Amino acid sequence: MATLRDIRRRIRSVESTQKITRAMKLVAAAKLRRAQERILAARPYAGKMAELLGNLVSSADADEAPHPLLIQRAGPRRQIVIITADRGLAGAFNSNIVRRALDFIRQSSAPDVTLVVVGKKGRDFFRRRGWPIKRAMIGFWDGLAYTHATELGNYLMQQYLDGEVDEVHLIYNEFRSVAVQRPRREQLLPIPRAETGEGSTTPVDYIYEPAPDAILGDLLPRHVRTQIFRALMESLAGEYGARMTAMEAATKNAKDMIEVLTIQYNKARQEKITKELLDIVGGAEALTQGAEA
Amino acid sequence: MADRLRLEVVTPTRLVVAETVDEVVVPGSDGYFGVLPGHAAFLTTLGTGEVIYRIDRDEFYLAVSGGFAEVRNDKVIVLADAAERPEEIDRGRAARAKERAERRIFGGSSEEAIDYARATAALDRALARHQTVSRNR
Numbered sequence: 150m151a152t153l154r155d156i157r158r159r160i161r162s163v164e165s166t167q168k169i170t171r172a173m174k175l176v177a178a179a180k181l182r183r184a185q186e187r188i189l190a191a192r193p194y195a196g197k198m199a200e201l202l203g204n205l206v207s208s209a210d211a212d213e214a215p216h217p218l219l220i221q222r223a224g225p226r227r228q229i230v231i232i233t234a235d236r237g238l239a240g241a242f243n244s245n246i247v248r249r250a251l252d253f254i255r256q257s258s259a260p261d262v263t264l265v266v267v268g269k270k271g272r273d274f275f276r277r278r279g280w281p282i283k284r285a286m287i288g289f290w291d292g293l294a295y296t297h298a299t300e301l302g303n304y305l306m307q308q309y310l311d312g313e314v315d316e317v318h319l320i321y322n323e324f325r326s327v328a329v330q331r332p333r334r335e336q337l338l339p340i341p342r343a344e345t346g347e348g349s350t351t352p353v354d355y356i357y358e359p360a361p362d363a364i365l366g367d368l369l370p371r372h373v374r375t376q377i378f379r380a381l382m383e384s385l386a387g388e389y390g391a392r393m394t395a396m397e398a399a400t401k402n403a404k405d406m407i408e409v410l411t412i413q414y415n416k417a418r419q420e421k422i423t424k425e426l427l428d429i430v431g432g433a434e435a436l437t438q439g440a441e442a
Numbered sequence: 443m444a445d446r447l448r449l450e451v452v453t454p455t456r457l458v459v460a461e462t463v464d465e466v467v468v469p470g471s472d473g474y475f476g477v478l479p480g481h482a483a484f485l486t487t488l489g490t491g492e493v494i495y496r497i498d499r500d501e502f503y504l505a506v507s508g509g510f511a512e513v514r515n516d517k518v519i520v521l522a523d524a525a526e527r528p529e530e531i532d533r534g535r536a537a538r539a540k541e542r543a544e545r546r547i548f549g550g551s552s553e554e555a556i557d558y559a560r561a562t563a564a565l566d567r568a569l570a571r572h573q574t575v576s577r578n579r
Contacts, residue, residue, distance in 0.1 A: 190456045191456075201485070355483045355484060355485040358484070358485075364486070374454075
C-alpha cells in the first residue's frame, strides 16, 4: 500500500504534467488558427493558377511537343517526398505518414526509390533504418514561407529535368479538420494529365504575349511550387491540429488520473485516522480495564 | 459592358488588392500595358515593376515581380510572386538590396563568379520597390 506521502507526490507530478499538456494544447490551438488562415489566404492564387493551366494546356497542345514537365516517361526511378513534422507529441501524425510511405514503397513496382524527407521526425526514422536520403529539409516549420516551397520545388524539378528520376511523388498529411488528418499521396512530376483539367471548361480565346507555350513554360514550374507550398501548409496545420487533439486527450487523462489518485489519497487518510482512533480507544480501554482490576 | 474594371492582385500567400477601378497599368514581361474597360481577353507573363491603378482621380501603386496577368470580361487578375503596397516596403532594405545588386554587377572585383541573371533580377526588384516607395501618397 502506497503511503500518503507517495500518493501526494504522484498527484503533484501528474498535476504538473497536466499543466504542460494544457499549455501545449493552447499553443497548438493558437498556431492552428494562424495556419488555417494561411491556407485560406493561399487558395485564390492556387485556384486561379489551376484555371490558367487548364486553359493553356489545351491551347498549347495544338503544336506537337509538350512541355518536359508534362511528358510521361516510363522509367523505373521514383523519388518520394515525405513530409513530416520536426517535433513529436502529436498523436499518430508522424507515424501515419511514415507507415503510408513504407506501404507505398513496398507496393510500388519501381526498383529504384530515393527519398527526400521534410521534417526531423521523418528524417530520423529513415536515417536510422539506413534508407538512402537524397535530401532532408528540417527546422524551417516555424518560419514556413513560400521560399521554402520554391527551394524544394526547384530542387525536385532540376532532378527531374536532368533525368535523374522519372517520377516524383509527394506524401503528406492532408488537413481535413482539427481532429482529422489523412495521409495523402500525390504525383508531383510529371504533372498528371487530370490536373491540367482539359476540356472541363471551354477554353478562352486569349491574346497571348508571349506565345502560349512560353507562358506555359513559366506557369508549370510555378504550379509545381504552389502544389508543394499547399502540401507544406496542410501538413503544418495538420500537425497543430493533431497536437491539439493529442494534448487535449492527455490533459483529460491527467484529470482522470488525478481524480483516481485523490480518492485513493482520501481513503488512505481515512484509514489512517480510523487506525489511530482504534489505537486510542484500544489504549483507553486497556487503561480502564487495568483500573478495574 | 461594365464601365469599370475589377482588379485582383494575389500572391501565393495572400490577396493584396481586390477593388473596382477605372484603369490599370501592368508591367508585362514584354512591356507595360494599360487596361481600360472593354479590353480583349489577354494573358501575359509578368515582369518586374509597378502595377498602377486608378480609382477616379486617385492613383495607387504596387511593386510586383514575376507571375502572370490575365484580362477577361473586364476583370484583371494579377498573379504575382510578390506584390507590395508602398507602405509595406522597407525603404532601407530596398536601398540596401539595390546597392548590393549594383555592387555585384558593376563591382568588377568579384570574390566569386556572380550569377549575372540573378543579380540583375534582384536589381530590378529593388528598383521597382524603390520607385513605388518613393511615390507620395
